[in-house]
Amino acid sequence: MVAERLAEIVGPAHVLSRQSELLVYNSDGLPGYRRQPRLAVFPGTRDEAIAVVRFLAAERLPFVPRGAGTGLSGGALADDIVVVGLHRLKKIISLDVENRRATVEPGVVNLRLNKHVAPHGLLYAPDPSSEAACTIGGNVAENAGGPHCLKYGVTLNHVLAMTVVLPSGEIVELGSKVGERDGYDLRGAFIGSEGCFGLALEITVKLTPKPQAVRTLLADFTSVDKAAHVTSAIIASGIVPAALEFMDGATIRVVEDSIYAAGYPRDAEAILLIELDGLEAGVVADQETVRRICLDGGARQVRVARDDAERMKLWQGRKKAFGAMGRLAPHLIVQDAVIPRTKLPEILATIHAVSEKYSVMVCNVFHAGDGNLHPNIAYSADDPAESERVHKAMVEIMQACIAAGGSITGEHGVGLDKLGYMESIFSETSLNAMCELRGVFDPERRSNPGKVVPVHACKEWHGIPGSAKSRGAREASPLEAEPSRPIAR
């Protein structure tokens, strides 16, 4: 009945209700978590999307927005409720070259926007490694970052305005295309709301002129520790690189085994990929300073990419590193902690010690410039003993990051995966404030229920009326709630 009504809105080909067809929507980029949706609906136009949300509101049905499903925190999973897929809304509505802005539908893929604006000498700065697949809507919801966000800022700094459908079906404009807005600017509240505040339907982004000069440097080291100290030294020098990325030996070698082999030295224990951009004269000076810092800090060699083709290759290797790890073992788990940059050497040493203790293989590839760590562990979930060790190792790593004054997510969001850590870093007062803010956008808690803020902290949604699953008011408590334990996939 619900399916039929939705089919009237979007056409029968774009509503899925068979269990076997919904299977592929049961996970995102972190398939250790699976939740089977009840229904999936894919509106093809803005009007259809609004009609879908209004229908769901009238029926009081909870739903989960979904972009490309590349999220790494289980954010787009729908537990026996409706998935509203926005990937069909993929029009670039307008491009205003003079005023450097573009308005897009939420399903536009990040890289496609960049390809579209490149001929005009412009770029959309936030460049998550998943840029070839993830959507701008998903970027907004997760406040996505990327290597170049060190200098240019994250999604939040590049979104001017949004048209949002609230879960009630009401349409609101947040921010302003032309500058300051009268009254409260609620952009910051919506960006990073992980699908819990409604659907972003139209997004106006700021475009950045391509820098006059760009240099990409590859420094390689025989120890992780040296690379970590050099990272701190570069930041301390006052230079703000456009990007400053770290990859350890294990990561280097999986990338070199893949089709994205970038020519990284296989025998290195760490590399730093450093990009400098701006005016030619300044870049030349910075390049020399950075080169010196690297060599003084023990780099074996500092190579500068000769041309754009080589630059692209160096970056592709970095951006495809996570994907390349699939060749190590059948299952993969990744964390997203942010730590103060000065603690980098110490935390990397801890990660190493933990990996030895539990004999698991950690691959580190991360945004060193802003201290955003991504420890990845490849393992086999079919081996219960190994899974147990991986789980313990990850918890220990996260605890060390929190103890070092860090936070639990830099860019992947809380979603389902980090729910269990929320109470270890936020007080009850803060969590309550989050719930109240949510109440402003979604008083019925129907949009992406059960994510971000632990259920019991928020008197969350308790299941669809008549649903097979309706959740208890209290879930298991934080760290023992097995925050990052994947189910065998």
Added chain:
Amino acid sequence: MPGCALPNTPLAGALPGINACVHCGFCLQSCPTYLNLEDENDSPRGRIFLMRSLLEGTVKPDDASVQLHIDQCLGCRACEPVCPSGVPYGQLLEATRATLYEYRPTPFIARLILFVFAREWLLRPAMFFSRALAATPIPTLLSGIKGRLGFAMAMLASTGRSIERSNYKPVTRGERGTVATLRGCVMEGLFSTTNRATERVLTVNGYSIVGAPGQKCCGALHAHAGHLEDARALARRNIVAFERSGATFIAVNAAGCGAIMKEYGHLLKDDPEWHQRAVNLSARVRDVSELLAAAGPREGGPLPVKVTYDAPCHLIHAQRVNEAPLSVLTAIPGLELVPLHDFDQCCGSAGIYNLIEPDTSDAVLAPKLANIRDTRASWVATGNPGCLMQIGAGLIRAEISARAIHPVDLLDASYAAFGQ
């Protein structure tokens, strides 16, 4: 995987390849069926997930929607070269189709085609009849009618539209070694002009042609449909024929055939008696453009035509041959090569897919035709019979004046203009 739901099936054997998928989604935007049908079930990541689910038992092999989404895959393998984890998608698809084959019939028309292609005594008259029909005005007359019959007629009509050229006699010093050519069922049946041109241009470029009697259909269509045993039987016959020829190289001018022949080693991996022979044979297989590019190719006479190039999926994605066909075209004096937008996207031909899944095939073809129209080229060069007919038929039906042609035919016309 604890407890495999389909033990001892080809799919179970493909588990390591399935496990390599990390679910990152980098393949989504490269997939023509995902872009057109806009459902993850019709994406590489989704299909791999379905394969995994079949093994886990969370979905059954007789499930209609799983069969549908596996059937709707073009097998274009555009998802492979973008995958950081190196998932061998083409092999997973074959294993899945071979496993599902047990549970449901292949569509009648596909079964008929595969049956004929595996049997020379049926294939010869079928090709003779097609050729005779193509020589009459009938296909052109019927090419406009709606539906698959009209499309099939347009396909036939397109085969008779190659470039005019005079005769010339190639001479060779044979310094580059001996070559046996795969004649190919469709190539020899409907594009015999291209086959002769292939022999001539290879000769001009220093290869000496030797025969390989006893060769058969390459088995690609059978393998793609999951009829692996038929494919293996054909492969063994070809291994014998080409071994006997003693040729240094085996030249293939049909990308789909070349791709499977380069993978005979994988096809026969579980056959201890044949595996090594298959690997050795695969190592000698080259697309014709690879052999020509290695030789230069030699420059011919002027051919003042405007040409655009469309890459066959089984050349660019499966064989990873990117540059060689372009070297062939740029070696032709006077030829103006204009870029084709999305030249690396599938045209929707995909073996016999266009006859079995016409709607998706048409949806994939439409942007291709529009892009070709935008180039204003008079020829679209592409090195695979399926693509030649699919694009050729599409152009006729959309009344676009460009014609589809094999790159080798253009090079041959250039040599003819030179008198060699």
